[in-house]
Amino acid sequence: MTSMRTSRKGSVEMPAFVRQLVKETEKRVSSFFKGSRGGAAEGEQPGEGEKEEVIPSPYLDRPVLDKLTEEGCARWGLTYALGSMQGWRANMEDYHNCVPQLGGELADWSFFAVFDGHAGNTVAQHCSQHLLGHILATGGLRPEDDPDKVKGALAEAFLQADKHLLSVARREGWERGGTTVVAALISPYYIYFANCGDSRAMLCRSGQVCFSTEDHKPYSPLEKERIESAGGSVSLQRINGSLAVSRALGDFSYKGAENRSPSQQMVSPEPEVCVMERSPADEFLVLACDGVWDTISNEDLCAFIHNRLHVCTDLRDVCSQVIDLCLYKGSLDNISIILLCFPGAPQLSTEALHQEAELEDLLESKVAEIYDELCAGGEEPDLLSVLTVLASTVIPGLPPGGGIQSKRNCIISAYYQQRDMHKPNGVEDS
Incomplete structure (x- = not known):
C-alpha cells in the first residue's frame, strides 16, 4: 500500500469566522443544535422528587476543523486522496479503508470504503479493520474477474461481517451502535459498488454523473415495507422514531425478529451491490458519508470536483475544499470523502x-x-x-x-x- 498521512488544520482566518458563525447559528436554531431535554415536557416543571434528565448535545459550540488527509496511488494509474473532519459533531465516528493494491494475484485490484458510525464509533472502527478480510475470505475474487461471483462475494462478506460482529459485540458487551458502509472494489475491467446505508458512491464519466448508489432510508417504500413486516414502524422518517438508516452493520437491537433472515430484519446488513464496466472516459469516483450528501447534490459535486481538478494538482486539497464547501453550506455532521482519479481525470489547465x-x-x-x-x-x-x-x-x-x-x-x-x-x-x- 502506497500512501501518506498528514494532519492539516483549517486556515488561520477560520477561528474568527467560526465565532461569527456560532453566534448566527445560535440565533437561528439554538435549542435544536444544543440538544434537548428529557423528563418533563417543555414548559412543565419536574414533579416532586423528580430530576430533570439532561441529554448530552450531539453538537459542539464550535466545529473541530482539523483535517485528516491521506493520499496514494496504484501501479495501474489510479491516484486517490482522503479528507476527513469531525466538524460540528461532538464525536468523530467516521472511519475509512484505502487499499490501492490488494497484492498477490490481485495486485491490480483496489479497495476503498467509508464507514459512517452512529451511536458511537466502535462498530465503524471494527468494520474498517475487518470487512476487507471477510471479502477476501469468500474466495470470490479471482484474476479471471467474474462479475457474478464478485457481486456474490461482496454480499456474502457483509453478512459474514455482521455475523462476526454480533459475536464480538456479545463478548465485548457492545450494547448499541452501528455503521453504514459504502465501498468500491476496482478490478482491471470493472468497478464494483457495495452500499449499506446512506453513505454514497458516485462515478463521473466524461464530465457527467454516470452512476450513483441509492441511499437506504426508512421511508423508502421497499425499506419501509421490510421494517413494518419485521415488527417496526417508521415515524419522523426514522425506524421506531429513532434510527435514520434502514441498512447497516451492527444495530443488533433492530435485528431480533424471530423466523426472519438477517436481510429481513428492521435493519438489514445486506448491501446493494452494483457493477459498472470500466471505460477510458472514467474520470473520478467519490465515496462519501452523508455529511457530504446532505448539503450537495451528485451533479453539483461532480461539477465542482471537475472544475477543481483543472486548477489543483494535490487531491488532498481538492478533498479539503469539498469539506470546507460542505461546512459552509451547513453540514452539521462528520464529513469524510475519498476521491479516486482515473487516468482520464481532468488535468491542470x-x-x-x-x-x-x-x-x-x-x-x-x-x-x-x-x-x-x-x-x-x-x-x-x-x-x-x-x-x-x-x-x-x-x-x-x-x-x-x-x-x-x-x-x-x-x-x-x-x-x-x-x-x-x-x-x-x-x-x-x-
Missing part, C-alpha cells in the same frame, strides 16, 4: 488557472468595495455583514457546483486584510 486568479482578484476588490461602503454608512463591518452583501452580488466565474460558498476562504482572507488596513495605528486585536 493554464486557462483555468488564469480564470481562477482573475476570480480571486475580483472577489478581493468586491470585498474592499463593500467594506468601504459599510464604513461610509457609519457601520463597523463584521464578516457576516460583508458575506451577506457579497452573497446578493452577481459574481461571474464562480466554480460550478460550488458557488460563493466555495470561495469563502478567499473572501475571509480579503475581509481581514481590509480590517487590518482600517485599524487605527497602534490598535491591536483583543
Whole structure:
C-alpha cells in the first residue's frame, strides 16, 4: 500500500469566522443544535422528587476543523486522496479503508470504503479493520474477474461481517451502535459498488454523473415495507422514531425478529451491490458519508470536483475544499470523502488557472468595495455583514457546483486584510 498521512488544520482566518458563525447559528436554531431535554415536557416543571434528565448535545459550540488527509496511488494509474473532519459533531465516528493494491494475484485490484458510525464509533472502527478480510475470505475474487461471483462475494462478506460482529459485540458487551458502509472494489475491467446505508458512491464519466448508489432510508417504500413486516414502524422518517438508516452493520437491537433472515430484519446488513464496466472516459469516483450528501447534490459535486481538478494538482486539497464547501453550506455532521482519479481525470489547465486568479482578484476588490461602503454608512463591518452583501452580488466565474460558498476562504482572507488596513495605528486585536 502506497500512501501518506498528514494532519492539516483549517486556515488561520477560520477561528474568527467560526465565532461569527456560532453566534448566527445560535440565533437561528439554538435549542435544536444544543440538544434537548428529557423528563418533563417543555414548559412543565419536574414533579416532586423528580430530576430533570439532561441529554448530552450531539453538537459542539464550535466545529473541530482539523483535517485528516491521506493520499496514494496504484501501479495501474489510479491516484486517490482522503479528507476527513469531525466538524460540528461532538464525536468523530467516521472511519475509512484505502487499499490501492490488494497484492498477490490481485495486485491490480483496489479497495476503498467509508464507514459512517452512529451511536458511537466502535462498530465503524471494527468494520474498517475487518470487512476487507471477510471479502477476501469468500474466495470470490479471482484474476479471471467474474462479475457474478464478485457481486456474490461482496454480499456474502457483509453478512459474514455482521455475523462476526454480533459475536464480538456479545463478548465485548457492545450494547448499541452501528455503521453504514459504502465501498468500491476496482478490478482491471470493472468497478464494483457495495452500499449499506446512506453513505454514497458516485462515478463521473466524461464530465457527467454516470452512476450513483441509492441511499437506504426508512421511508423508502421497499425499506419501509421490510421494517413494518419485521415488527417496526417508521415515524419522523426514522425506524421506531429513532434510527435514520434502514441498512447497516451492527444495530443488533433492530435485528431480533424471530423466523426472519438477517436481510429481513428492521435493519438489514445486506448491501446493494452494483457493477459498472470500466471505460477510458472514467474520470473520478467519490465515496462519501452523508455529511457530504446532505448539503450537495451528485451533479453539483461532480461539477465542482471537475472544475477543481483543472486548477489543483494535490487531491488532498481538492478533498479539503469539498469539506470546507460542505461546512459552509451547513453540514452539521462528520464529513469524510475519498476521491479516486482515473487516468482520464481532468488535468491542470493554464486557462483555468488564469480564470481562477482573475476570480480571486475580483472577489478581493468586491470585498474592499463593500467594506468601504459599510464604513461610509457609519457601520463597523463584521464578516457576516460583508458575506451577506457579497452573497446578493452577481459574481461571474464562480466554480460550478460550488458557488460563493466555495470561495469563502478567499473572501475571509480579503475581509481581514481590509480590517487590518482600517485599524487605527497602534490598535491591536483583543
